Amino acid sequence: MSAETTDIQKTGRSLKEITSDLLNPIRSKKSSVSLWTMLLVFIIIIGVYAYIYQTMTGLGVTAMRDYTSWGMYIGHFVFLVAVSLVGSLVTAILKLLEIKWAAPITRIAEIIAVAAVALAAITIVLDMGRPDRVLNIFLHGRIQSPIVWDVTVVNMYLLISVILLYLPMIPDIAIMRDTLTDRPKWQRKMYKVLALNWRGTDEQWRLLKRSIRIMLIVIMPVAFAIHTVTSWLFAVNSRAGWDSTIFGPYFVAGAFMVGAAAVIAAMYIFWATKPAYKKYITSKHFDMMGRLLVLTGLVYLYFNVNEYLVPGFKMQKLDGQHLMDLFVGHEAPLFWATQIGGLILPVFLLCFKKFRKPLPIFIISIFVIFFAWTKRLLIVIPTLLTPTFPIQNVPESWHHYIPTYYEIAITSMTVALVLLIITWFTKYFPIIPIWEMAKENGHDNPHEKVVLDDIEKD
Amino acid sequence: MIKKLRIMIGTNKKNILALTFIFSSLLVLASTQFPPWDVPVEANDLENPITVDKKNLDAGKAFFDLSCKACHGATGLGDGAVPSGDFTTKAFTGQTDGAIFWKIQQGRGLMPSFKAVQETSLWQAITYIRTLAAPQEIVAMKNATIVIEFDESNSKKLITAKVYETLENGEQAPAKEVKVNFFIKRYFADMLIGGSNNYTDDNGSVSISFPEGVPGKEGKLQVMAKLDDSGFNPAGLTEEVAWGVEKAAYWNDDRQLWKNNDFVPLWLLISFFGVIGGILIAILYVLLQVVKIRKLGVGR
Structure with missing residues (x-):
């Protein structure tokens, strides 16, 4: 190890x-498929x-009928879009504002965004009775x-998120x-191709930073x-x-709120399962993300008050119904x-420091995520069951919407796929950015290529 | 239960995984199994008050086409949009008219209740439905051919359909008093013209006046005449005629939100492609930087 690096060690x-x-985690020799992956698969x-059956039989296997023509799939689609927005919140906004503490969690946010x-996009196709006609939209x-x-x-x-990841x-x-x-x-070859002859020269850094x-x-x-x-589809x-x-x-x-919660949940899982990560994701991150969740939650609460109080004050016929x-x-x-479990209570609890500790905030985030999902269903479905003309002369079951097992199985599949993409990603790529951590610890002096010098000397 | 499960497995085409298969088969069973449908005795003994004649069969068919066909299929095999009862099975035909009448009125599952409909219409529909199982026993179904003639004189456009029934000896004779519907082909459901109450005269021909101002590409319209009679097998003919207009009277060439892609409002066109173009240019620029980064590392 050279003299420079020992100097650097003093600062971090x-x-x-x-x-x-x-x-x-990538070095780990454990190649056996984990129980977690098996469950997802x-x-x-x-x-x-369930999807093959749905495609062969038609959307009749879902609970969607004349009135509820958008059901669980579209609600779930809105939810996934909402979750994916976190990529821009944590990565773009916090990075452009040069908020330093967010550096270790940007990649978590980005991979959640890409997967979600x-x-x-796939969920829209799952909602189609004739998926073979999807190209017609283009x-x-x-x-x-x-x-x-x-x-x-x-x-x-999706394209931009992949590039930004x-x-x-x-x-x-x-x-x-x-x-x-x-x-x-194949793995070494993949790294070689994706690394783009990266040598960490000044010029490469300049171009990369500009592109980012x-x-x-x-x-x-x-x-x-x-x-x-997505909101205009409704509005x-x-x-x-x-x-x-x-x-x-x-x-x-609402998307920023659920996105922040999704990052907290993912952050906690990495924090809890990989002890080495605890040096980089600290209680400070949970604290700060907790504050961010309160902020986004309050903004969302404000919009909720507007969204329900104003029409509620007027109670026009259909709105009232x-x-x-x-x-x-x-x-x-x-x-x-x-509204209470997914919005009011989390915002209230997270105002207290002791609820912004890793485990309590993780549990709160899970509630926020779950109720964010039900919230999307509450936006999509009750409106469809309040049509302009009264529902008449239809079977009793068309008055309500209770998703069938097929819808639940197919929706669960998309959730499992999101989690599988993230799981797969962590097997081949570092979920915490190495060079940004190096920079935080003072290793960008004079250039990032010390990283390579150091490694080559090992 | 196990027997039913076997039937399910037997009828399904592709076994992917036994486990998921059983899982979903159970789901299918759960969603389609109904208990026996018990009909009250007094309803079961109710008799069909109408007589089997052409008028009632026609009315029954009209009702069937409007309210039953979508789910139960054109020939009543239960093969329409929604899995439904088959009218040709022994289990169905073995019932009394009264039992069928009661069930139509009640409805169950996806089958709607028809309590609001006039009872006579239901009895007529039942009479017609009976013909689906054994057409020949109730009314001998005959075959027919249709010829369409277009006649434009004195600025009046007349369309005439001539129906010839095929006799047992193979000869053709004009079919009297049969119902013919006329349509103009369009996207989705065809447009009914001339009303739905056109019967052939003694010469087997029926005429309607053709509506003015129907838009069609280069004024060309596809006109259909369809035999719609309970005593005949379906028959129809489509002919092209240039009696339409290129553009409907209400049409103008303004750009509008509700029109197709040839008439997109300019502001929308510019915003939509402007935004996409701007983003794509940014992405392209970044990709060029990436290529540069790659080149910079070559040979080092």
Whole structure:
């Protein structure tokens, strides 16, 4: 080890320690499929079977009927889009504001974003009775239709998210290319291709930092667009509960809240399962993310008050019917559980420091995520059951919407796929950025290539 | 239960995984099994008050086409949009008219209740439904051919359909008093023209006046005449005629939100492609930087 690196050690951890800590999960020789992965794969297999059956039989196997033509799938789609927005919140906003503590969790946020938005796109196709016609939206779609805008922006966001996940990872991949020489051939080849001849020269750094910055700026309007356009799918219809001018910001605020909760939950799982990570993800991160969750929660609460109080004050015929259904009617238990358990209580509890400790905040985040999901169902379904003309002369079951096992199996499959993508990712890539940790510990003096010097000397 | 499960497995085509298979088979069973449908005695003994004649069969068919066909299928095999009862099975035909009448009125599961419908219509529908199981026993179904003629004189457009029934000896004779519906083909459901109450005269022909101002590509319209009679097998004919107009009277060439892609409002066109273009340019620029990064590392 050279004299420089020992100097650096005084200010923080050595490069060797950082790389070994963060690459440890990838180095691990355990190649056996974990119980966790098997569980996910099992859920996916059931989901795939249910989907094949649904495609062969038709959407009649779902509980969607004339009135509830958008059910669990579309609610789930909105939820996944909401979760994916975290990529822009944690990565772009916090990074551009140069908020240093967020550095170790940016990649967690980005991989959640990529996995969630990819599955959001797939969920739309799962809701189609004729998935073979999906290309028609590109071939014959009308530009005037918000559905075309939505499909466009979802794909755009997926593309940008993948780029923004990849770019900051290039220096790390280069480290893996140079150090993980005992890996299988295909894996080494993958690192070699993805590392793009990265040598950490000044010029390479300059180009990379500029590219990252451009993408950080580009992703923000696209992130706002993806969820605003998703909200327009509802808000452009003059129907009770959807006919709202604040639906765009209402959705974006809710998305930031559930996104923050998703990062906390993922952060906790990495924190709890990999002891080496505890040096990088600390109680400070949980504390700060907790504060962020309170902030986003308060903004969302504010929009909720607007969204329910204003029409509730007027109680126009259909709006009134819809709101009474939510407040005291058929949907009331779920509605109040969602509003209290998923919004008011978390915001209140997280105001206290002791609830921002890792385990309590993890549990609170799980509640926030679950109720964020039910909230999306409450946005989509009760409105459909409050049509302009009364529901008449239809079977009793069409008056309600209770998802079938097929819908549950297929929806669970998409959740399992999100988790599997994240799990797979952590097997091959460091979930905490190595070079950013190195930089935090003073290793960017004068250039990041010391990282490589150090490793080559080992 | 096990027997049913075997049947399920036997009828399904592809076994992917035995486990998931049993799992979903159970789901299917759970969602489609109904207990026996017991009909009250007095309802069971109710007699069909109407007589089996052409008028009632036609009315029954009209009702069937409107309210039953979508689910139970055109020939009543239960093969429509939703899995439903098969009208040709012994289990179905073995019931009294009264039992069927009671069940239609009650409804169950996805089968709606028809209590709001006039009773006569239901009895007529039942009479027609009976013909689906054994058409020949109740009314001998005959075959027919249709010819369409277009006649434009004195600025009046007339469309005439001539129906010829095929006799037992193979010869053709004009079919009298049979119902013919006329349509113009369009996207989705075809457009009914001339009302739904057109019967052939003694010469087997029926005429309607053709509506003015129907838009079609280069004024061309696909006109259909369909035999819709309970005594005949379905028959129809489609002919093209240039009696339409290129553009409907209400049409203008303004760009509008509700029109197709050829008439997108300019502001929308510019915003949509402007945003996409801007983002794609940014992405392209970044990709070029990435290529540069790659080149910079070559040979080092």
